[in-house]
Amino acid sequence: LFRSEFIYMGRDTLPSEEEQFNIYKLAIETMAGKRVIIRTLDIGADKEASAFHLPKEENPALGMRAIRICLKRPEIFKTQLRAILRASAFGKAAIMFPLITSVWEVWKAREILDEVRIELDKKGIAYDHHMEVGIMVETPAAALISDKLAKEVDFFSIGTNDLSQYTLVVDRTSRVLSDFFNPHHPAVLKLIQMTVENAHKAGIWVGMCGELGSDLSITETFLRMGVDEFSVAPYSVLPLRKQIRSIDLSK
Secondary structure, three states, rough: EEHHHHOOOOOOOOHHHHHHHHHHHHHHHOOOOEEEEEEEEOOOHHHHHHEEEEEOOOOHHHHHHHOOHHHHHHHHHHHHHHHHHHHHHHHHHHEEEEOOOHHHHHHHHHHHHHHOOOOOOOHHHOOOOOOOOHHHEHHHHHHOOHHOOOOOEEEEEEEHHHHHHHHHHOOOOOOOOOOOOOOHHHHHHHHHHHHHHHHHHHOOOEEEEEEEHHHHHHHHHHHHHOOEEEEEOOHHHHHHHHHOOOOOOOO
8 A cells, every 4th residue: 555645745845747656666666566556645634735735624634635635636636647657557556546435526536537548548658557446435424335336446445544533433543532432333343344245246355454454353353244455554464464364264
């Protein structure tokens, strides 16, 4: 998982297409044929980037962020999409849209992606014409309509951090509210299970990222639900792999 927002943070100007292309290309080539999922910029809320000049909001977690910025400012979105598509010619890449809440957002994002593809085709610029397109399922809205969303994309990635936060209406970073934040809450698990079931009914795969993905106390539950892939921090890979190998799902 390539969290592309970090290219935009800590600077006063937006990264150029060429700068982004070189970064994505390096990541894709370094992975030597393994899939690199590039998540389009997830700026907003707790991820600030001064170059966007976003207005101050009373509740930024519910405001202008992620795919909403991309659809409102398509010129920035197109620059990133061109860079990703060009880089896809150098290995195996996939693209993923964050904070989706409706089908029309997917339609609009894919429409813009198709416009960029047409531009590259006219210029004879190479890219992977079969690159997978997926979305983050990190809102209750997306989970509840995952049956419809699954027909529009190639894969899901369940973002457990925001899904837990938005479902429980609790800021997961708040120490004062820590007693109220339970990512194992039945409502959260029910939304995850619903998402996995709807993905598989539509014939697409579903991954999981966020802190729950590396929570070994609940790994077996997710395996029994049918989660296909876990995306975790590097230091969690070996403990998670060991945990998975110790579980006998036939019992």
